[in-house]
Amino acid sequence: MSKQRLQANEQGHLVLGGVDATRLAQEYGTPLVVYDVAAIRRQIQEFRAAFTRSGLRYQISYASKAFATVAMYQVIDEEGLHADVVSGGELYTALQAGFPVRDLSFHGNNKSLAELEMAVENHVGVIVLDNFHEIELLKRVLVDRNASCDVMLRVTPGITAHTHRYTQTGQVDSKFGFDVDSGQATRALQKVLAIPQMNVIGLHAHIGSQIFDVTGFDLLVKKLMTISAQWRDRLGFTPRILNLGGGFGIAYTATDDPLTPADFIQPIAARLRQLADRYQLPLPEVWIEPGRAIVGPAGYNLYTVGSRKDIPDLTTYLSVDGGMGDNIRPALYQAKYAAVLANKMNEPTHETVHLTGKYCESGDILIDQLALSRNEPGDLIAVLDTGAYGYSMASNYNRNPRPAVVFVEDGQAKVVVRRETYADLVRLDVRYE
Known part of the structure; x- marks a missing residue:
């Protein structure tokens, strides 16, 4: 600052x-x-204004892990945001705040059976599948309850953001997501498409945190649109949502020079339009997950x-x-x-x-x-x-x-x-x- x-x-x-x-x-x-609180609201409004100018269909999903309390969920609900949770505890806090569950997505690389049961029982909007074990767990929960849910696949795109090594999440060597280059992501999609209780609505990826350069997001968009075209041609499936994750940097010290929301979103929108035209794909809805950048x-x-x-x-x-x-x-x-x-x-x-x-x-x-x-x-x-x-x-x-x-x-x-x-x-x- x-x-x-x-x-x-x-x-x-x-x-x-x-x-x-x-x-x-x-x-x-x-x-x-x-x-x-006014600073929180201003930052949300800046993200929203940048998306509105881009003309994209979008969703701003607050990354709860940055700061999750009942009052915080109340504020982002007032601002009309989506939110993502990564644990039963965050989900419980959101429920206690009266946050609309249809506007929640549930992340995590090792969701427990109890957490997935909690998510399904409370009709969480979307569950982000992270690994093959979780596909089987969620299938079991849905079958047992005669239920269905929307899901996204989290993929590991093989893109390394220039951040602290503990906050890099998009490279191949990561605990998160299905690897793209090895074919894991395609096998995961085939598996999920064969489960009638799961409705795949999109792809999710996250490349890191405290990012000051749009290059990584540009590479991510290229990767996800390429995958989308391949899956359409091979499997007859086209994701309608691309969730690009978060990681937008902020200025902690005078040497930090972060981009504005518009600096990120405008080039992303331009690249999406270019690739949608090239691959003859519908322009996807774009989700982002800012946490640090908001609070x-x-x-x-x-x-x-x-x-x-x-x-x-x-x-x-x-x-x-x-x-x-x-x-x-x-x-x-x-x-x-x-x-x-x-x-x-x-x-x-x-x-x-x-x-x-x-x-x-x-x-x-x-x-x-x-x-x-x-x-x-x-x-x-x-x-x-x-x-x-x-x-x-x-x-x-x-x-x-x-x-x-x-x-x-x-x-x-x-x-x-x-x-x-x-x-x-x-x-x-x-x-x-």
């Missing part, structure tokens, strides 16, 4: 969604996760400054009251973030520090080199763009409670996830006697 886009009030305090960040910290405590820039983690360790002629460690328990991405992915001193927004930079957490790990460093103004214990740090994969990957490591989550919009703040208590930490423990 560009720090120039941040707002400060007359007191020099960071303002989020019309609310003073220091007030949020005082009222709800820290560490605290804050979402600017990442809208999220902030607020921390209170605590201890400090100055190592002469070397460095300074500045510790806060959260860390890898509420944002493990820096330790897990070496992810980079920007941050500001939220109660001293207008003061000049004074020093560079290692911003560290309170967890008992040397690797619990939130930001390796952070330029800050003069600070002291009790000051408020805001780490920016933490809305994706922060709270959703949070843990109780060191038996620390997970933070509260607050939504802010139009000057109002509302707790949407209560702060865990120490009692919550032992709620499921059983004494050994």
Whole structure:
């Protein structure tokens, strides 16, 4: 995020969604996760506007794994989005929110029998088949219940996005999907077409995350349209939906230069039209699955400054009251973030520090080199763009409670996830006697 886009009030305090960040910290405590709901809505509207200009039939499916709570599902329902879930827990949360199940798709490379039963019993809109074992499991569930459902096939297209190796999902060596080049995908389609309880509506692929270049999506469109033409000629089947997955990058630091939704969607639309004409195929409906791109820039983690360790002629460690328990991405992915001193927004930079957490790990460093103004214990740090994969990957490591989550919009703040208590930490423990 560009720090120039941040707002400060007359007191020099960071303002989020019309609310003073220091007030949020005082009222709800820290560490605290804050979402600017208007920013979420704006990003959704930008994706929608780009698709509308493209003329494509489309579906925007929010990738729940980025951040899934009852309140989040309520917001995306208000915005008319589809959503994808990857576990029984995400599905249950969506159901608790009253999210329309017809607008859900169910992903995952190892869905359990119980999860597939849950999806079928609740009439989930589409199940994305990931492997041969899952085809057999779903067939069993559908036959047992005399039911049917729409499915997509997830394919592995052999395309590697230029991202962290843990977030690359489209290359041949991946745990996800049916490999295209080996013929697995074709065999899977033949198998599913022979099952009357399954209605194949499309193809799905995902090439990675935090992508800043449209090249990978262009190659993906070519691959999927080529497969579609081959399957039409060989099997008499043409997918009506191509789900291109997500992975649209955001700006975590000043060095990140992400594309806009239009930058991705316009060339994709042009390539689809060209290939549809070349292969004499109907123009498919296009689905995308943004998660980070929708909630990442809208999220902030607020921390209170605590201890400090100055190592002469070397460095300074500045510790806060959260860390890898509420944002493990820096330790897990070496992810980079920007941050500001939220109660001293207008003061000049004074020093560079290692911003560290309170967890008992040397690797619990939130930001390796952070330029800050003069600070002291009790000051408020805001780490920016933490809305994706922060709270959703949070843990109780060191038996620390997970933070509260607050939504802010139009000057109002509302707790949407209560702060865990120490009692919550032992709620499921059983004494050994």
